[in-house]
Amino acid sequence: MSGFGEHAGYIIGAYGLAALIVFGVVAWVLVDGRAQRRRLKELEARGIRRRSAARRGETP
């Protein structure tokens, strides 16, 4: 990485922190999605359905 010259620390720092933030957002979106799907399954397993789904006769 010394190919980046005397300012290598700034360049590597910029790319590293940007990657950290992007991976943090990706992880948050994935974890949040998993949590929402789990909660929805738990509710549906209890037989609770949306009124629209109940009207259409959908199974949970």
Next chain:
Amino acid sequence: MALLDLANPTRFMTLADRVLPWLWSAAILVLGVGLYLGLFVAPPDYQQGETVRIMFIHVPAAWLSMFGYGLMAVSALGTLVWRHPLADVAARAIAPIGAAFTLIALITGSLWGKPMWGTWWEWDARLTSVLVLFLMYLGLIALWNAIEDPNRAGRVAAVLILVGSVNLPIIKFSVEWWNTLHQGASVFRMGGSTIDASLLYPLLISALGATLLFLALVMMAMKNEILRRRIRALRLVAASVPAGVSA
């Protein structure tokens, strides 16, 4: 017809499931190529030397910070004028992702500014207006979380989004209206880009890849928000049914 189809959250979920694998693949490929070209193939700038490589993440992040808020403003119109069922979902999904890209723009700008300007931060018009954009994103996230009813929260947030959108032209033209340390527009400007093609093409490829990544994240966050609202609806149904009676 296609737009009307998308107004249905269930159809949107189906479409997103189909599109997302392709979007992710394209984002990783294009962004990977763009950053490789920017880091290892593009030559150093004749004035800024190697630090110009920070441009390949800073500029796309800065563009997307404004693009995200612009999308939120369109969504806010969708909420207030057309009451589009996905408009508030989209705005709420964009906010944290827009905030993250704005933070990247601020941090990488600071890391670029120190070796080039001799300072990490300067309270000039461009930097300050982007900081205001970041604070607007955070304020909107706090607002959505503070109001329990998502419909009411959506309408209040939509008004605030539209008021805050006045900041977008201020950010864009701040470098022309005031004296700032920040350089003026050098890519999209009258008379064409002033950046050499050896730096411009890696920048445009990185920007395209970052945009695809942004859209993939927004689409996933929209799916999560739709599920969150379904869960809320189911909990309301459960709460309204007397104990011992099936919903």
